[in-house]
Amino acid sequence: MSLSRLIAVAALLLPGIAFAHGPTRQKAVESVEVAAPANAVWALLKEWGGMAKWHPAVESVTVNGTERILNLKGGGRIVEELEVIDEANMSLRYRMKDPGPLPVNNYSAQISVAAIGAGAMVNWKGAFYRAFLNNDPPPEQNDEAAVKAITGIYRSGLEGLKKVSEGR
């Protein structure tokens, strides 16, 4: 087992260890305007097992209650837990129980839809720590690597959501 893998496993076994200061919490914030009614976009988003319909990196989703497993194209899986669905604000909050191949720890996120005229604005905001828990991380486990990975997922996901919502 490589050192990085060992650390990732240790982080999962000790859920508190990566939390709070030490490594500093990072964020990714991305948004997209969609030419479709906000209600329709929200209906697509809030379907907890429906992510494969719009995210290009997700092959299929397995749902167990509030938990979902994202089976990724090209292998790897991510386990996520639904925390809150806020219908009034068309907002959904969840966290990752297992980041799979992603170089992050303690990831939580919020995705929400707002009506803009006849269209919609979708905002995706995530908070997370890098994979490496101590000082002086290797480059593939540092803050930049974590932000880059999550930002990439958001951008490709929002583009996919836009395409599907707009019927393209």
Add this chain to the structure above:
Amino acid sequence: MPSSKLQATVLVCLLACAAFVQAAGIAVVTNQGGDSVSLVDLAAAGPGPRLLREVAVGLAPAGVAVDRGGYRAFVSNAEGRSVSVVDLRAKVQTLQREVGAGPVGIAHDPVRHRVYVADWYRNSLWVLADADLSTVAELPIGRAPAGVEVSADGSLVFVAERDDDTVAVVDAATLQVTTRHAVGSHPFGLRLAPDGATLWVTNVLSHDLSVIDLAKAAIATVPVGHRPYCVAFAAGRAFVSNQYGDSVSVIDLGSLQTVTTLPLVTYPEGIDSDGKTVWVVSWMDELLLGIDAVSLQRTATVPLGRNPRGFGRFVLAE
């Protein structure tokens, strides 16, 4: 007195009085992702609260402690492994000194002229001279020490020992740990109530507060929102920022009952008060929000720098 002179005197007084009423204070918020602090004028009159300047400090600043007497702020640079002094009049960093391996919580004691800094990686508490940040002592403390608080008379220092689920009480005269209180899971922020009789501790993983009666060493547990970060006091109430709850819990100081939970503050972290307004840092939206302590209405919204935290006493009330 000639009338023109009288008028001039009245005018000067009016201007001076107006200036006095308008001066509400200054907030010093650490921007962890911007390696800076945002200085915010909290004046309620005129243009309202506004950003004065973003001042460069060390790498990834987290903790902050304002010093009213010196009109300055002490800042812990978590990744810079240093502590900065920011002059609030000149609005510049005047000193930065290397301190340990992971400085986080920071508190200032104007009585003994000291700065106390919790060191996350060395499991220690640094005692520094506030004039030049020279080291007075480094005390071994519990694991992953986070928040630090000092009693008003400077005699006691409190440290949240996160990974031990305890709060250490340090005698400032002997620099020995005299007591350890067992609290909830992963204590992080802590603050003395205005009367100094109770210490309020946020327990991040048990989603509650431990309220320690210091005279009786009795502890009450108060449930709050998801992953509480820190506490502030105003108008007979405690205000708790719930990071992952996207809310602020409002708790009555007497009954320890939750009055209400204010929603829609995304990832609230640093929280402090000028006595009238509670100031909350939204880490996600990078805003400083002013909430009236009595009406609980939002009264101000000021943009901050990147990934702001404001961990500690960041409001200097005037």
